Amino acid sequence: MPGKVSVLVAGSWGTAIASVLAENDSDVWLWSRNERQVAEINAEHRNHRFLDDVELSPRIRATTSMEEALRGAKGVFVVAPSSAMREVAKQMRPYLSKETILVHATKGFEADTLKRMSTVLADELPEYDASRIVVLSGPSHAEEVIKQCPTTVVVASEHAEAAEEAQDLLINSSFRVYTNPDVVGVEVGGALKNIIALGAGLTDGLGYGDNAKAALLTRGLAEISRLGTAMGGNPLTFAGLAGIGDLVVTCTSKHSRNWRAGYLIAQGHPLDDVLKQMGMVVEGVKTTQAAYKLSRQYDVTMPIADELYEVLFNGKTAAAAVEDLMGRGRTHELEEVAKPVQTKWFG
Ligand SMILES: NC(=O)C1=CN([C@@H]2O[C@H](COP(=O)(O)OP(=O)(O)OC[C@H]3O[C@@H](n4cnc5c(N)ncnc54)[C@H](O)[C@@H]3O)[C@@H](O)[C@H]2O)C=CC1
Numbered sequence: 001m002p003g004k005v006s007v008l009v010a011g012s013w014g015t016a017i018a019s020v021l022a023e024n025d026s027d028v029w030l031w032s033r034n035e036r037q038v039a040e041i042n043a044e045h046r047n048h049r050f051l052d053d054v055e056l057s058p059r060i061r062a063t064t065s066m067e068e069a070l071r072g073a074k075g076v077f078v079v080a081p082s083s084a085m086r087e088v089a090k091q092m093r094p095y096l097s098k099e100t101i102l103v104h105a106t107k108g109f110e111a112d113t114l115k116r117m118s119t120v121l122a123d124e125l126p127e128y129d130a131s132r133i134v135v136l137s138g139p140s141h142a143e144e145v146i147k148q149c150p151t152t153v154v155v156a157s158e159h160a161e162a163a164e165e166a167q168d169l170l171i172n173s174s175f176r177v178y179t180n181p182d183v184v185g186v187e188v189g190g191a192l193k194n195i196i197a198l199g200a201g202l203t204d205g206l207g208y209g210d211n212a213k214a215a216l217l218t219r220g221l222a223e224i225s226r227l228g229t230a231m232g233g234n235p236l237t238f239a240g241l242a243g244i245g246d247l248v249v250t251c252t253s254k255h256s257r258n259w260r261a262g263y264l265i266a267q268g269h270p271l272d273d274v275l276k277q278m279g280m281v282v283e284g285v286k287t288t289q290a291a292y293k294l295s296r297q298y299d300v301t302m303p304i305a306d307e308l309y310e311v312l313f314n315g316k317t318a319a320a321a322v323e324d325l326m327g328r329g330r331t332h333e334l335e336e337v338a339k340p341v342q343t344k345w346f347g
């Protein structure tokens with residue numbers, strides 16, 4: 001069902017999602033605040049700042065005009081960093097149709113309010129039916145998606161039809177899209193895995209090997225499930241693409257920004273320098289602060305996230321953090337096993 005769709009903004013992930021939509025014959029309008037980037041995409045079919053090595057489909061047109069991007073679009077994909085979500089949503093409000101399918105693919109919380117991204121969108125877009133917002137997540141590095149490497153993702157919405165419409169727009173033979181009714185679980189899983197990826201980068205940077213990484217992934221998933229369930233997510237979601245799936249890819253991939261940031265920090269580079277050097281958003285840093293606060297708000301134990309917080313913000317060395325994690329009191333592996341929650345989809 002080709003037609004007009006829009007993607008806001010033209011970072012790595014926005015550009016890759018625009019490419020998937022164009023492969024499926026949609027006419028894609030890619031919005032960016034950067035005039036030079038827009039001119040380059042339109043004239044050369046390249047996004048020189050991100051994913052420069054791939055030629056973009058001529059079906060992708062770029063614009064700095066929010067009105068031009070959104071007018072008549074049957075699908076809108078918001079792919080801003082979490083820090084920019086509210087600002088971008090405010091700009092969308094005058095032009096967003098109530099009929100549009102609204103999807104976001106951002107992995108993080110709002111730093112001040114600790115809100116999930118769908119809640120930030122709902123705040124700023126009061127005319128839009130918030131139950132129709134769709135969240136896209138899962139193991140999907142832009143660098144591979146744009147080259148059509150086989151990828152699986154999940155789209156979640158309270159509204160089954162909204163998730164299915166997003167699935168229709170995105171699915172193709174190299175991009176397989178599953179649906180899920182669990183918006184909270186999919187958002188929380190996607191956000192929190194970035195903390196564990198930073199931790200995996202730290203242990204790899206220390207040369208601690210595969211056992212340490214497997215431990216981080218497994219016990220990291222226990223923390224993600226614990227907080228995610230306390231916030232209202234379905235525990236089964238964390239065994240899926242937005243949970244273990246995304247954890248595996250971010251903790252093991254050379255493309256992961258969060259893993260790379262952790263690796264550089266373990267080698268003694270100061271956090272500010274690392275973030276400047278990356279030149280791309282590293283969501284896990286702000287998410288570590290958010291998880292530190294959320295775990296206290298929901299009274300959930302998150303030892304790995306707490307240790308990472310100490311390393312990032314209180315000058316603790318990565319080696320001391322690992323030592324303290326290994327030296328914790330004895331505990332049971334299956335503490336706090338949660339019951340699956342009922343959803344509107346399945347009654
Ligand atoms: N890169 C990837 O492979 C994936 C990224 N994500 C998520 O997608 C989100 C975006 O990440 P990336 O595209 O990787 O980031 P990026 O660093 O590649 O691009 C971010 C873009 O946002 C723009 N931007 C920043 N503040 C803005 C504002 N206030 N108004 C308008 N534009 C603004 C920047 O100019 C830049 O073009 C993050 O939440 C990330 O976790 C999710 C899955 C895969």
Ligand SMILES: O=C(CO)COP(=O)(O)O
Binds near residue numbers: 140194283
């Ligand atoms: O979410 C991602 C892949 O699914 C991207 O992770 P990084 O931000 O660590 O690169």
